[in-house]
Each structure stands twice: as C-alpha cells, then as structure tokens.
Amino acid sequence: MTDDDTQTGWTGGRDAFGDFAPGMVHYTDAVLFDEVWERNGLSKRDRSLVTIAALTALGKTDQLRFHLGFARSNGVTDRELEEALLHLAFYTGWPNGMSGTTVLRDVIEDDGDDESEQHR
Incomplete structure (x- = not known):
C-alpha cells in the first residue's frame, strides 16, 4: 500500500x-x-459470504462469530446467513453446518431481538 x-x-x-x-x-x-x-473485485457482502463459507468448511467457529456479525453489517440478512449455513452443511459436513448455525443463533441473540429483526 x-x-x-x-x-x-x-x-x-x-x-x-x-x-x-x-x-x-x-x-x-x-x-x-x-x-x-x-x-474492487468483490463487494464486501460477497467477501463476507466467501469468508463464512471458508470458516464453516474449516470449522473455525471463533473467527466465524466475528464474521457472521461483520456479514450482517455488510448487508447479509439473518435469513440469508441461515440459508447459506444450511447449504454449506451439505458441502462441508453436517457438524460444520450445525456448529455455524449455533454460532449464528448466538450472534443474533447477543445482538438483541429488536436489532436482529431488521436483518430478517
């Protein structure tokens, strides 16, 4: 730079x-x-989805927690994240998809009901 x-x-x-x-x-x-x-090659929204896919595939839930929240701030809705994790479960293994979904639930709950509803 x-x-x-x-x-x-x-x-x-x-x-x-x-x-x-x-x-x-x-x-x-x-x-x-x-x-x-x-x-410029990808939007931040798309980068977030790619990152979530990689972290889910690798089972890196500590980093996934941050990136799920970051994806929400980059415009990815909770429903889209939920759907992405379901889709990923079939390609990365069910346990990885379930772990990612558990982390997403925690991120949404930690954010509070009022704010999480705006992402749905």
Missing part, C-alpha cells in the same frame, strides 16, 4: 490483541482489512 492509497483505519487486530503479537495486528489491520477487503 502506498501513501496515496486510502486506508480504512481498521483497528480490529489492535482492539483484539493490544500490544501482543504486533505482526498479527499489523497484517490483520493494514493488509487484510485495509487492502484485501477494500479491493
């Missing part, structure tokens, strides 16, 4: 790790979210 490129100011890595693991923080904030997620 050059000085002329726009940066989002993403601080998720810094927020998660503080001063611990500065390399991980740098690559998460400056490369992954300031560069990769900002590329």
Whole structure:
C-alpha cells in the first residue's frame, strides 16, 4: 500500500490483541482489512459470504462469530446467513453446518431481538 492509497483505519487486530503479537495486528489491520477487503473485485457482502463459507468448511467457529456479525453489517440478512449455513452443511459436513448455525443463533441473540429483526 502506498501513501496515496486510502486506508480504512481498521483497528480490529489492535482492539483484539493490544500490544501482543504486533505482526498479527499489523497484517490483520493494514493488509487484510485495509487492502484485501477494500479491493474492487468483490463487494464486501460477497467477501463476507466467501469468508463464512471458508470458516464453516474449516470449522473455525471463533473467527466465524466475528464474521457472521461483520456479514450482517455488510448487508447479509439473518435469513440469508441461515440459508447459506444450511447449504454449506451439505458441502462441508453436517457438524460444520450445525456448529455455524449455533454460532449464528448466538450472534443474533447477543445482538438483541429488536436489532436482529431488521436483518430478517
């Protein structure tokens, strides 16, 4: 990234790790979210769905929790997420789909009923 490129100011890595693991923080904030997620080839909504598919296939529920919430903020509805996880269950294995659906339920419940309804 050059000085002329726009940066989002993403601080998720810094927020998660503080001063611990500065390399991980740098690559998460400056490369992954300031560069990769900002590329023009896919919308953020589509990137979210691709990321959810990959994390579900790998059974990475800790990261999936964040990305399900992020997908909601990128315009993916709860019903679409629910349907994507059902579809993924047949391609990634039923346990992965069930685990992803459990995480989605928790994300929606943690968000509160009023806000989650707007995503349906």
